[in-house]
Amino acid sequence: MNGPIYLDNNATTAVAPEVLETMLPYLKELYGNASSMHTFGGQLGPAIRKARDKVAAIIGADPSEIIFTSCGTESDNTAIMSALEINPQKKHVITTRVEHPAIYNFCKHLSRKGFRITFLPVDDAGRLSIDALYRALDDDTAIVSIMYANNETGVIFPIQEIGAALKERGILFHTDAVQAVGKVPLNVHTLPVDMLSLSGHKLHAPKGIGALYVRKGTRFYPYIIGGHQENSRRAGTENVASIMGLAKACELAMASLETEITCLSKLRDRLEKALLANCPDSRVNGDRERRLPNTTNISFEFVEGExxxxxxxxxxxxxxxxxxCTSGSLEPxxxxxxxxxxxxxxxxxxxFSLSRYNTDSEIDKVIEVLPGIIKELRSLSPYGRVKTCKE
Amino acid sequence: MWEYTNKVRDLFLHPRNVGEIENPDAVGEVGSIICGDALKLTLKIDKETGKIIDAKFQTFGCASAIASSSALTEMVKGKTLDEALKLSNKDIADFLGGLPEEKMHCSVMGKEALEAAIADFRGETPVQEPGERVVCKCFEVTEEKLRKVIMENHLTTVEQVTNYTKAGGGCGSCIPDIEAILRDIWALKPLPVESKEPRKLTNLQKIALIQDIIERDIRPRLQADNGDIELIDVEGPKVTVALRAMCLGCPMGGITIKGIEEKLRELVSSDIVVETASK
Incomplete structure (x- = not known):
């Protein structure tokens, strides 16, 4: 068998060959510390600067607004903690019930620490109730954090509209855009967010690198304390090779964004349509209109996912x-x-979450085998032949 | 990714004895689609010899649930009912070359289906009697089942109990009860209880304490499930609250109120009664 048919790109992506190529010199001969007072380390400074320009460019930010972190989770945690540090009198955080664990579980942790957390509901298509957001706001609200696009369903939230409303009220707004950056066009010039998280390994850079965008003029308090790196906003020796990799990945994503959106949504739609047509009792979870071009979440009733x-x-x-059964916990x-x-x-x-490396023939293979798998598993299941009334 | 043995993989990819026996002599059904796994076992029994001549299964569940069910049918064929009843969930797991700890509940489900089928054949009433205490409300696990599985498998920690029965793996509110059952069974030293003289609280202190517990502990948990609660009044031992948002009309509302009452009894005063405000 050849390589895997990899349709799990919202979990992680393959490192692009060009990205690896860019990184290698920094893992080999250019191993210096950018903070050092010798040319050998010091020469990395300009390289990191250029990398910062490229990462900033993918979201239309100014390079000074980019802080490199170790991952999306760190960016998310940092954004919330910063808001709570600079507003010590405010004890209320608003987020949603469908956030990634990097926000969801962090907020649950904060609630045990005595903070008041509002988890906003979504409707049956995974769409946010904006009215509920407005009702939840009060003078005690330190920050609102709402993801740009959901990792499981791909549903995109109206960040533009929410951001505009929050800006009017002067409330700090963070968005976890880990699943969106590199998949949909996104520009902080017009997008009214104060902070935004992104992660390298979701767009063909390696694991272990992320970034947090902090809008110029936003008060900020660092989460990781130590050295003066990242303009004293994130301590720790720069992960030079990964920073270079992230920059290259952003450059690649920007260059091919428009074509990728068209290609991926075409592949995805073909997969989705064929599976729905060939597997009875299946349904798409989430809003099919406002959705990432690469993601589809399909339920096959009466069979178990694992x-x-x-x-x-x-x-x-x-x-x-x-x-x-696949989550390691007993809760779906x-x-x-x-x-x-x-x-x-x-x-x-x-x-199923696709990437630029997926091909037509890979999608054909899934369309060929999956209906048979569902049929066979249903024949094993006591519910397979039982028609139950649908909710 | 789970580390399954080759035997599990084989019985999952090529399960033996799938289906339903026509006119079965015994049927055992356990689990439900809500819990994520369910098994229907049908048996053909020779009435002369009391031997199981045929066994078939239908399973909704993960790979190890399907493999455990298939293993069970392979194991019981040719056995007398009494021999079959001696099989333990561990025997099923051993037949499979072992199961990941987190998946042991699949072997327990097999054992339960077998017991249910044999009880059905013998015309015995189902094991679950009315009024039996359900410890884990998320997965409907009774105290009797917990005690049985704990003893049979020598389980000593809550984590093990969750792996084997799923109890405690949902909202987690029954974990103290599971701990108590474990302590009771193994006669472990009870945790040091702060059993000093019950604090004498002034009415004002009591109200403040109740309010604090609701705000810090109970509200965030309800809000995480999209509900909300408001403290309306405290009159002697009677605490009146109002459930809001999703809690309104939620079928679990009764359980929520009971849970709040238990919490307040534990932390404030043992005579507290929680009621919902009448509309």
Missing amino acids: AILLRLNEYGICASSGSA SHVLHAMGVPFTALHGSIR
Whole structure:
């Protein structure tokens, strides 16, 4: 068998060959410390500067507004903690019920520490209730953090509209754009957010590098304290090679963004349509209109997700599931649960997330084998032949 | 990714004895689609010899649930009912060359389906009697089942109990109860209880304490599930609250109120009664 048919790109992506190429010199001969007082280390300063320009460019930011971090999670945690540090009298945080654990579990942690957290609901298509957001705001609100696009369903939130409303009220606004950067056009010139998180390994850079955008003029307090790196906003010796890799990945993504959106959505739509047509009792989870071009989340009723994944695995097909059995906990996906997906469909949800490296023939293979897998697993299941009334 | 043995993989990819026996002599059904796994076992039994001549299964669940069910049917064929009843969930796991700890509940489900089927054949009433205490409300696990699985598998920690029965793996509110059952079974030293003289609180202190517990502990948890609560009044031992948002009309509302009452009894005063405000 050749390489895997990798359709799990919202989990992580392959490092682009060009990215690896860019990084290698910094892992070999150019191993210096950018802070050193000798040319050998010091020469890295200009390289990092150029890299910062490129990362800034992908979101239309000024380079001075980019802080390199170790990952999306660090960026997310930093944004919230900064808001709480600079507004010590404010104890209220607003987020959503469908955030990534980097925000969701961090907020749960804060709630145990005595902070008041509002988790905004979504409707059955995963869309945010903006009225609920407005109702939740009060003088005690330190920050609102709402993801740009959901990692499980790909549903895109109206960040523009929310940001504008929050700006009017002078409330700090952060968005976790880890799934959006490099997949959809995004520009902080027009997007009214104060902070924005992005992560390298979701756009073909390696794991272990992320960035936090902090709008000029936004008060900020560092989360990781130590040396003066990143203009004293994030301590720790620069991960030079990964910073170079992230910059190259941003450059590649920007160059091919428009074509990728067209290609990926075409592939995704073809996959989705064929699976819905060939698998009875299947449904797409989440709003199909406002959605990332690379993501589809499909529930196959009366079958369990882990079983589907492991059967797909036999064909070298990699996807993921919101089923309880795959999460390491016994609870199924909090995202699909918040959307009120019925239990018959919740455990059988499969997410396919594509990248620029996927081909037509790979999609053909999934369309060829998956309906058979579903049919066979249903024949094993006591619910397979039972028609239950749908909610 | 789970590390499954080759035997598990084999029985998952090529399960034996799939289906439903026509006119079965015994049927055992356990689990539910809500919990994420369910098993229907049908048996053909020779009434002369009391031997199981055929066994078939249908399973909704993950790879290890399917493999455990298939293993069970392979194991019981040819056995007398009494021999079959001696099989433990550990025997099923051993037959599979072992299961990941987190998946042991799949073997327990197999064992339960077998017991249910044999009880069905013998015309015994289902094991679950009315009024039996359900410890884990998320996965409907009774105290009886917990005690049985704990003893049979020599479980000593809550984590193990969750792996084997799922109990405690949902909202987690029953974890103290599971701890108590474990202590009771293994006669472990009870945790040092702060059993000094009950604090004598002034009415004002009591109200402040109740308000504080609701704000810090109870509200965030309800809000995480999209609900909310408001303290309306405290009159002697009677605490009146109002449930808001998603908690309104939620079928779990009764359980929520009971949970709040338990919490306040534990932390404030043992005579507290929680009621919802009448509309």
